[in-house]
Amino acid sequence: MTALDGIRVLDISQGVPGPFCTKFLASFGASVTKVEPLDGEPGRRLAPLASDEAGETYSPFFLYLNTGKLGLAIDAGSDAGVAVLRRLAALSDVIVTSSEAGAHPLGLSPAELAEAAPAALVVSVSAYGEDGPWADRRSNDLLTYAQSGWASVTGEPERAPLKGSGYQASFQAGIAAVMTVLAGLLQRQRDGVGQCADVAMLDALAVTFAPALLQAQFNGRDNTRRAAGFPVGPVPAKDGYFVLTTSRAHFWRDAMNELGLHELAEDERFSDPSARQELYSEVAPLVEERIGKRGRAELFHKLGVLRVPSGMVVEVDEMFDNEQLRARGFFETPPPGGFPELAYPGAPFELSATPWLTPRGAPRIGEHSDKVLRRAGFAPLEIAALRESKVIA
Amino acid sequence: MTEKTALPPLKGVRVLALTQAWAGTLATEQLALMGAEVIQVESRSRPDVWRGGYRAPIPAMLRASETAQHGWNVSPLFNSINLQKEGITLDLGQPEGIDILRELIARSDVVAENFSPRVMGNLGIGYSALEEIRPGIIMLSMSAFGATGPYAFYPGIGGTVEAVSGMCSQLGYPGGPPLNSGMMIPDPIAGYFGAAAVLLALYHRNRTGNGQHIDLSMQTVCATFLADALMQFSALREVRPRMGNRHPEFAPHNIYPCAGEDQWIAIAAENDADFEQLAAVAREPSWASDARFCTNASRKKNEAELDELIAAWTSAQPALELERQLISVGLLAARVSGPSDLLLNEQLWHRRTLAHATHPEAGTFAAATTPMHLRGMSHDVVAPAPLLGQHSRDVFGRLLNMSDAQYERLKEQGITGEQPPL
Known part of the structure; x- marks a missing residue:
């Protein structure tokens, strides 16, 4: 039995966070139906695009975000389309939607969805949430990094603050949506009633930034960007980059000995990690010079065996060959359906009794429209009529 | 049922x-804010490293406060x-400390830990032992690389996991070296995933009675x-x-300097209409008709030039007014x-994502929750973090029917307590 066996999820969300949330639910066994407009949701155009053998373009990132789902395409601008959606909503345990600058996919607000499905858990994901003074503002990952405080501490001191790469703010909102759906399901399991809940990308990043808020209030100054290099971040190794942190006394001793800096290893001034902070600038050039002569993997393994935390910087192409990720079976190849067969990032964690499974790749637009409607109790003639009048495709 | x-x-x-520290502690805090009764177990000989050690100074803004007495509590x-x-202390190096922990486990639904993978087994409380003590229990284990594979026993912290997970290879200025995030972002990310994993396992347990072990790799x-x-x-x-x-598709999409020290603004244009508006606000309408910038493709191609022009304009503007x-x-x-x-x-106050908490030593502060x-989640009334060992007596009394005399004896033996070891 999967963790979410039998849970029916209607996914109306678009973009990154909502689809990530429902992908996650699908991989733990929920039955997820992705509903899109007839020309597909905007996520199908997430850059960069690739081409298949027939020359058709597709978004590799979209494929990742939508594994495990059935696809239904519908004209929600028509009364018949809205009626179909309301019928599907009423049969769902969970409905996930999104909003952008106050506008909802397919024109259906969370309140309208909840009205159609009073017993369902309706979760909407957006930049700022469904209410509050900023609810109707546009946003994206860049702005959320700027507003949440995360950009102010990321990057080099004299240069511009940085956002995290790619869609990491969206992913934070996505996993916050997963938590909300799962806790809401536990509540529904106990209480037997539905509810609406919203998830804001800004909230998700403000909570991960929480330690800096207390540091500001207790220390009387804001954290800001710190100089790169040892002991904060990556420094050049012989064949790439390497991170060495030495937060405990024996980490320092063992790491310095491994680098051949025996005098530093024994230097009393470095035995207290908190007193060490001011001394780093003095010794950083020496440590960096030694790291620069070492291969990153070799040094990582030596220090790992000595139980000293360190990190070789792994590049994106190297991730697929990383021995730890291979041993953990991280990359998976879901049945591709109509798309090319590719390696995808897989289980983020391992559950011993109810593992992550990815039963199918992302759907093509409307790939399962008939199947979804048949399962929902629509008669064959009804489905044919909807298709004929171009309400579904 | 009403609100x-x-x-x-x-x-x-x-x-x-x-x-x-951060990852597992955030995961369990999130469970606490969802209404779980979360008991944080610390050892007096090795309190949570995020307490800053027993020599931690009182932070600058609390020095004048009469209540702020112990650096490790504030x-x-x-x-x-x-x-x-709630916070309790237990010395797991003493057999009686482990015995008490086992009794608490027998009354718990979830055990969360982020030791390196063999520690729980060495203490005699690996997952199979937990299952015997409490059938149906859920165990969340969080480690740098997970409990299996060639790196399983390599230690890691946020800053090193950031490197080995590929994250820092993607973070940095164009043409520059890879960077770590400013605050070890792998930790809170793992915290969210850890909480989500426990919720999945609870849902499954409620339907089947079966617990399970969660092996979370930060990598x-x-x-x-x-x-x-x-x-x-x-x-x-x-x-x-x-x-x-920068964005793979759109330009401009960057953070630009504003007037004053360390003042910056993020600006993005997702289409030509956005860019025309931007040019109008900058009072540079010619940008929008300039062959270098008039389409998204041309803006993307000439992005460096465009960024310079925008930065030259924004650096004379006050950030707040420009944002408005x-x-x-x-x-x-x-x-x-x-x-x-x-x-x-x-917005964060409106949504009550920020809330006030009042701490016996640190006083009242605002926290992101x-x-x-x-x-049913209470966003307005949030209890502060526990003082070291603050709830040991309550928890032992409430869950184990321990008398005050028994508690005092444990304190004398150094198995529990509210103060650093002598």
């Missing part, structure tokens, strides 16, 4: 948290992510956040370069907020 009478999602769930880091928990949860770059390589064999604040102007015409703009700015964020907004 007021609704019970929070995890009412009645008891969690023992043997976690330290650490900003520890207090930021242990809200709504893989962080790699998940790189799915877009990983899929790009998978499909196109392209390694995405470090892009700073750009937002008022519907553009994508946000000034860069530091921690102190965030404490004034009207949880991104979850489900019925």
Whole structure:
């Protein structure tokens, strides 16, 4: 039995966070139906695009975000389309939607969805949430990094603050949506009633930034960007980059000995990690010079065996060959359906009794429209009529 | 059931948290804010490293306070992510300490830990032992690389996992070296995933009675956040370069300097209409008709030039006023907020994602609590993080029927207590 066996999820969300949330639910066994407009949701155009053998373009990132789902395409601008959606909503345990600058996919607000499905858990994901003074503002990952405080501490001191790469703010909102759906399901399991809940990308990043808020209030100054290099971040190794942190006394001793800096290893001034902070600038050039002569993997393994935390910087192409990720079976190849067969990032964690499974790749637009409607109790003639009048495709 | 009478999602769930520092501690704090009874277990000989050690000074702004007496109780880091928990101390190096822990486990639904993978087994409380003590128990184990594979026993912290998960290879200015995030972002990411994993396991347990072991590798949860770059390589064999604040498709999309010290604004234009508006606000309408910038493709091609022009304009503008102007015409703009700015964020206060907590030593402060907004969750009244060993007597009395005399004896033996070891 999967963790979410039998849970029916209607996914109306678009973009990154909502689809990530429902992908996650699908991989733990929920039955997820992705509903899109007839020309597909905007996520199908997430850059960069690739081409298949027939020359058709597709978004590799979209494929990742939508594994495990059935696809239904519908004209929600028509009364018949809205009626179909309301019928599907009423049969769902969970409905996930999104909003952008106050506008909802397919024109259906969370309140309208909840009205159609009073017993369902309706979760909407957006930049700022469904209410509050900023609810109707546009946003994206860049702005959320700027507003949440995360950009102010990321990057080099004299240069511009940085956002995290790619869609990491969206992913934070996505996993916050997963938590909300799962806790809401536990509540529904106990209480037997539905509810609406919203998830804001800004909230998700403000909570991960929480330690800096207390540091500001207790220390009387804001954290800001710190100089790169040892002991904060990556420094050049012989064949790439390497991170060495030495937060405990024996980490320092063992790491310095491994680098051949025996005098530093024994230097009393470095035995207290908190007193060490001011001394780093003095010794950083020496440590960096030694790291620069070492291969990153070799040094990582030596220090790992000595139980000293360190990190070789792994590049994106190297991730697929990383021995730890291979041993953990991280990359998976879901049945591709109509798309090319590719390696995808897989289980983020391992559950011993109810593992992550990815039963199918992302759907093509409307790939399962008939199947979804048949399962929902629509008669064959009804489905044919909807298709004929171009309400579904 | 009305809003007021609704019970929070995890009412009645008891969690023992043997976690330290950030990742596992945030995971269990989130469970506490969902209504679980979370008991944080610390050892007096090795209290949570985020308490800053027994020599931790009283932070500058609390020095004048009469209540702030112990540096380890008023650490900003520890207090930021242990809200709504109870705290006990137990010396797990003494057999009686382990015995008490086993008795607590027998009364718990979830045990969370982030030791390196063999520690729990060595203490005699690996997952199979937990299952015997309490059938149906859920165990959350969080480690740098997970419990299996060639790196299983390598230690790691946020800053090193960031490297090995591929994350820092993607972070940095265009053409520059890889960077780590400013605050070890792998930790809170793993915290969210850890909480989600426990929720999945609780749902399953409620339906089947079966518990399970969660083996969370920080490396893989962080790699998940790189799915877009990983899929790009998978499909196109392209390694995405470090892009700073730029977007793969749109320009402009960057953070620009404003008037004053360390003042910045994020601005993005997703289409030609956005860019025309931006040019109008900048009073540079010719930008929009300039062959170098008139289409998104040309802007992307000449992005460096465009960024220079925009920066030259923004650096004379006050960030707050510029943000107001750009937002008022519907553009994508946000000034860069530091921690102190965030404490004034009207949206976060409106949503009660920021709340006040009052701590016996540190006084009243504002804290970011949880991104979850489900019925029955109390966002207004948030209990502060526990003082060292604050709830040992209560918890032992309530759950184990321990008398005060027994508690005093344990204190004398150094198995529990509220103070550093002598």
